[in-house]
Amino acid sequence: MELAILGAGDVGRSVANLAGEYGHEVVALADSTSAAVDPDGIAVDAVLERKVSGEAIGTDDPEDVFETDYDVLVEVTPTTLGDAEPGFAHVKRALEADRHVVLANKGPVAERYEELRALEAESAGSIRFEATVGGAIPVLSTIEDCTPQAVTAVRGVLNGTANFILTRMAAEGLDYEHVLAEAQDLGVAEADPTFDVDGTDAALKFVILANVLGDGGFALEDATVTGIQDIPGSALDLAAEDGRTIRLIGEATRDGIRVGPRLVPENGALAVTGTRNIVQIETRNAGSLHSSGRGAGGPETATAVLSDVGRLPPL
Amino acid sequence: MELAILGAGDVGRSVANLAGEYGHEVVALADSTSAAVDPDGIAVDAVLERKVSGEAIGTDDPEDVFETDYDVLVEVTPTTLGDAEPGFAHVKRALEADRHVVLANKGPVAERYEELRALEAESAGSIRFEATVGGAIPVLSTIEDCTPQAVTAVRGVLNGTANFILTRMAAEGLDYEHVLAEAQDLGVAEADPTFDVDGTDAALKFVILANVLGDGGFALEDATVTGIQDIPGSALDLAAEDGRTIRLIGEATRDGIRVGPRLVPENGALAVTGTRNIVQIETRNAGSLHSSGRGAGGPETATAVLSDVGRLPPL
Numbered sequence A, B: 001m002e003l004a005i006l007g008a009g010d011v012g013r014s015v016a017n018l019a020g021e022y023g024h025e026v027v028a029l030a031d032s033t034s035a036a037v038d039p040d041g042i043a044v045d046a047v048l049e050r051k052v053s054g055e056a057i058g059t060d061d062p063e064d065v066f067e068t069d070y071d072v073l074v075e076v077t078p079t080t081l082g083d084a085e086p087g088f089a090h091v092k093r094a095l096e097a098d099r100h101v102v103l104a105n106k107g108p109v110a111e112r113y114e115e116l117r118a119l120e121a122e123s124a125g126s127i128r129f130e131a132t133v134g135g136a137i138p139v140l141s142t143i144e145d146c147t148p149q150a151v152t153a154v155r156g157v158l159n160g161t162a163n164f165i166l167t168r169m170a171a172e173g174l175d176y177e178h179v180l181a182e183a184q185d186l187g188v189a190e191a192d193p194t195f196d197v198d199g200t201d202a203a204l205k206f207v208i209l210a211n212v213l214g215d216g217g218f219a220l221e222d223a224t225v226t227g228i229q230d231i232p233g234s235a236l237d238l239a240a241e242d243g244r245t246i247r248l249i250g251e252a253t254r255d256g257i258r259v260g261p262r263l264v265p266e267n268g269a270l271a272v273t274g275t276r277n278i279v280q281i282e283t284r285n286a287g288s289l290h291s292s293g294r295g296a297g298g299p300e301t302a303t304a305v306l307s308d309v310g311r312l313p314p315l
Helices: A010-022 A044-052 A087-096 A106-111 A113-121 A140-145 A160-172 A176-186 A200-214 A233-241 A298-310 B010-018 B044-052 B087-096 B106-111 B113-121 B140-145 B160-172 B176-186 B200-214 B233-241 B298-310
Strands: A002-006 A025-030 A035-037 A072-075 A100-103 A151-157 A244-253 A256-265 A276-283 A288-294 B002-006 B025-030 B035-037 B072-075 B100-103 B151-157 B244-253 B256-265 B276-283 B288-294
Touching: A002 A010, A010 A025, A010 A044, A010 A298, A025 A044, A072 A087, A072 A298, A087 A100, A087 A106, A087 A113, A100 A106, A100 A298, A106 A113, A106 A200, A140 A200, A140 B140, A151 A200, A160 A176, A160 A233, A160 A244, A160 A276, A200 A244, A200 A256, A233 A244, B002 B010, B010 B025, B010 B044, B010 B298, B025 B044, B072 B087, B072 B298, B087 B100, B087 B106, B087 B113, B100 B106, B100 B298, B106 B113, B106 B200, B140 B200, B151 B200, B160 B176, B160 B233, B160 B244, B160 B276, B200 B244, B200 B256, B233 B244
Parallel strands: A002 A025, A002 A072, A072 A100, B002 B025, B002 B072, B072 B100
Antiparallel strands: A025 A035, A151 A244, A151 A276, A244 A256, A276 A288, A288 B288, B025 B035, B151 B244, B151 B276, B244 B256, B276 B288
């Protein structure tokens, strides 16, 4: 398939880098200020080098991406909340042009799910968004394959930054501020870590899951969310005396979404360590399926994007 | 899709039972002696009742299944080794008639993989076989989605009977014979448990995985296999003193297949308990993906079969 990639951060660049390995061609790559467009395929290595050294990606305008012939719009611009713009508009344009869309951008899928599905129904193109939930872990495709109606709940750890912080607090007996600083030094937490530590990032993912289970009906404002910023080190020490630890756990059912710190058995499935994520998919016919892996990262998330591309029907 | 099911054991009956839930119709169900065939869809409940009460499934002959109009042959007859017959012949007939085939029968896929793929290449139909590896756990579809070339190895616990026995030996300090009897009483081990306890069942699954990774080249005879029958209770006690336990672990790479008992950390990912299975898929771009769940059972395996049916292209 021919891919037009909107977004040249870690994920966008990794998608461009790995596309060839999956048998696809990149005909456009754009960030917010410039673009490289070539119907015969852009020179990926050269374009990525320019981006990484701070130069303009190319001589084209981001608008030019929509003028070009592509099969799949890969929407990997930063997640925005509320109206989920400009991501939503990008998706709308592609679907109205009867093209496919694959998203890593959580905004449109969490905040305006029913509108996306309505646009998809009118389009020859399809939308897929595995990369919005759990990075490399195949969550949405697993739910799709066993049919959403057969899934009763999805639970788990879907934010690696918060999980890393809690893992380190427990392991070293350090306090939150200290470990957050360590996480930022390592690049595990961003300079502004708010959405990771206050539970918003995890909540967006569980909202997406609830929308898939219930075929819409939820947005971020419907989620009950508590973050990890107020957990004292002593809480983890206390938990450890009882063979437990604390993790930021989320749950999505057809009734809603909750995210918050919870006590879990120290050696249990939910006590994943470091930046690892885990989902537990509860099914009616097949018991509980657990999947864990790397929930974030450029290449990791790119594999989810490219896995989606592989599952799109020909246009 | 219209399904013709060959095999009326636990899995075949569960596929017939759940097919409607997934939007499919059962036009034929056969065991080795009789069949129920109806192009408008068989009366599943009535047919299953007859099977379960020991009566003939229907008034048709198993041969009649191939005369009927169907989209997908569901091959869930008992696994046989070597020439993998009669399963292989069933698959061949369906592919030569340009029909799809979905297997839970491991024989043809483990023992005659390249021949299957050659038949598939000449057919309008496709073969899928998620249900041959890991029951309800999405193993092959995960490898397919991230592309086999990106997977370097698959490791894990893929036989629930052996895992149950080892879990119980460790938990209760009982010896192998005692726990095997308990497993048979519970229906977790069969009257003849040989293939489960000598590692053959697990080996077949890892042979299938190696064939997927390497696009053929392996059969059961290529696997290095050791079972659990000779493990004394004292070995587990010794392991426990060191924070370890013993599990029957298999590994498949492009170089081959090994199955045997191994020491693993007591609380590590590979130390799944009871009849649960786990696979660790090592990937080049996305680190290690772990998936665990119920590796066997009628409904569990049926969900894998029906998941495969859902991924077949229209004929």
